[in-house]
Amino acid sequence: MKIEKIADNLVLKNGTIIDPYLGKTYEGDVWIKNGKIAGVGNINIPNDSTIINCSGKTITHGFCDIHVHFREPGREDKESLQTGSRAAMAGGFTRVCVMPNTNPPLDTPESINFIIKKAEKCPIHIHPIGAVTKTQGGNDLTEMGLMHQEGAVAFSDDGLPIQDGAMMRIALEYSTLMDLPIINHAEDECLRAEGVMHEGKISTHLGLQGNPDLAESAMVHRDLELAEFTGARLHVPHVSSEKAVHHIRKMKINNEKVTAEVTPHHLFFNDEALRCFNTNLKVAPPIRTEKDRKALIEGVLDGTLDCIATDHAPHTIEDKETTFDLASFGMIGLESCFGAVKKVLVDEEGMTLESLIKLLTVNPRNIMGFDSDLFGEGIEAELIVVDSDQEWTFSREHVQSRSINSPFYNKGLSGKVIHTISCGFITNN
Numbered sequence: 137m138k139i140e141k142i143a144d145n146l147v148l149k150n151g152t153i154i155d156p157y158l159g160k161t162y163e164g165d166v167w168i169k170n171g172k173i174a175g176v177g178n179i180n181i182p183n184d185s186t187i188i189n190c191s192g193k194t195i196t197h198g199f200c201d202i203h204v205h206f207r208e209p210g211r212e213d214k215e216s217l218q219t220g221s222r223a224a225m226a227g228g229f230t231r232v233c234v235m236p237n238t239n240p241p242l243d244t245p246e247s248i249n250f251i252i253k254k255a256e257k258c259p260i261h262i263h264p265i266g267a268v269t270k271t272q273g274g275n276d277l278t279e280m281g282l283m284h285q286e287g288a289v290a291f292s293d294d295g296l297p298i299q300d301g302a303m304m305r306i307a308l309e310y311s312t313l314m315d316l317p318i319i320n321h322a323e324d325e326c327l328r329a330e331g332v333m334h335e336g337k338i339s340t341h342l343g344l345q346g347n348p349d350l351a352e353s354a355m356v357h358r359d360l361e362l363a364e365f366t367g368a369r370l371h372v373p374h375v376s377s378e379k380a381v382h383h384i385r386k387m388k389i390n391n392e393k394v395t396a397e398v399t400p401h402h403l404f405f406n407d408e409a410l411r412c413f414n415t416n417l418k419v420a421p422p423i424r425t426e427k428d429r430k431a432l433i434e435g436v437l438d439g440t441l442d443c444i445a446t447d448h449a450p451h452t453i454e455d456k457e458t459t460f461d462l463a464s465f466g467m468i469g470l471e472s473c474f475g476a477v478k479k480v481l482v483d484e485e486g487m488t489l490e491s492l493i494k495l496l497t498v499n500p501r502n503i504m505g506f507d508s509d510l511f512g513e514g515i516e517a518e519l520i521v522v523d524s525d526q527e528w529t530f531s532r533e534h535v536q537s538r539s540i541n542s543p544f545y546n547k548g549l550s551g552k553v554i555h556t557i558s559c560g561f562i563t564n565n
């Protein structure tokens with residue numbers, strides 16, 4: 137993948153423009169002058185323009201992923217803000233939120249400032265999520281107010297659940313002062329115990345320790361009740377079970393502050409896929425049954441689940457090339473995201489491309505309070521060009537991450553990002 141500075145006058149010509157903010161689809165050109173939108177629709181193309189022919193292609197907002205792990209500081213051998221940016225651009229993402237479970241964790245105003253400063257040199261927009269508790273230890277609240285002032289856009293101990301209900305309550309109460317979401321990795325640690333995959337028929341066959349859906353749904357239920365009680369903004373990450381979807385759907389009837397995300401891998405795979413013991417399918421929460429997968433799709437279609445987030449979690453080969461029991465949890469996901477969710481939700485489930493794009497653009501930006509009207513004149517160009525009909529097979533050459541732990545190799549995907557335009561740069565994917 138090549139990343140270049142964009143030309144002073146760049147025209148994306150003759151594309152299908154999908155504007156997920158206005159909910160409009162039309163044919164036309166996009167003129168980008170000095171990195172900013174100068175015209176959209178029928179434009180008089182300046183003579184000295186660089187022209188990219190987009191006929192047969194879709195031009196739309198750059199994707200936004202509110203849940204990635206870029207491992208900086210501490211484990212830059214797995215991913216850094218720079219390598220993570222390349223992975224993001226390969227997948228069409230121009231904006232991401234990084235989780236704070238780094239080493240050390242992002243649990244102080246200074247550590248938030250460290251990410252903000254480093255991100256300025258990256259070709260995408262990177263926003264830090266601050267830890268809820270110091271060292272993510274679950275006991276003492278961080279200086280959330282000061283971290284917010286430095287640029288934290290939400291709070292989470294992701295990777296680790298906030299086990300103590302009273303701590304979760306205090307975090308939610310405190311977050312209302314800043315009106316920022318609390319994102320709790322919902323897995324009851326006692327119920328999860330040593331589980332390495334979904335507890336069910338397949339885990340029994342394979343002789344692997346199971347992690348029941350209750351571990352997730354019980355804590356999601358607790359969090360929803362605490363959110364209602366405190367009036368805070370709860371965002372439920374990586375929903376994996378039918379039971380959790382059910383709880384969220386019910387709560388959303390009377391509480392519009394609750395939001396939720398789903399990952400491409402929970403939409404794409406079910407626990408049958410683990411029969412091959414591929415450690416790249418070991419994630420937390422686990423890949424569950426076909427019934428759960430179908431319930432997640434249903435949740436996306438009826439708006440219970442608001443957005444797609446990858447939970448991009450890079451790990452070294454050593455972390456993954458071991459027994460299933462010992463392998464680390466997590467997979468990379470930025471590069472394969474669009475092709476995977478387009479295949480499942482549009483090709484197989486009949487969702488419109490427009491609706492899918494909202495799940496990757498306007499909806500996640502709204503949850504985080506980012507500007508979601510990206511075709512306005514004078515706005516910094518944060519766009520992608522997509523070949524939505526392209527069928528392709530995911531392979532190592534598509535990976536830009538420093539890590540390679542993906543279960544999508546040799547999977548047929550549908551829809552490919554061709555160019556990503558962000559921070560004055562353009563990729564040729």
Ligand SMILES: [Zn+2]
Nearest residue numbers: 294295321373
């Ligand atoms: Zn998590």
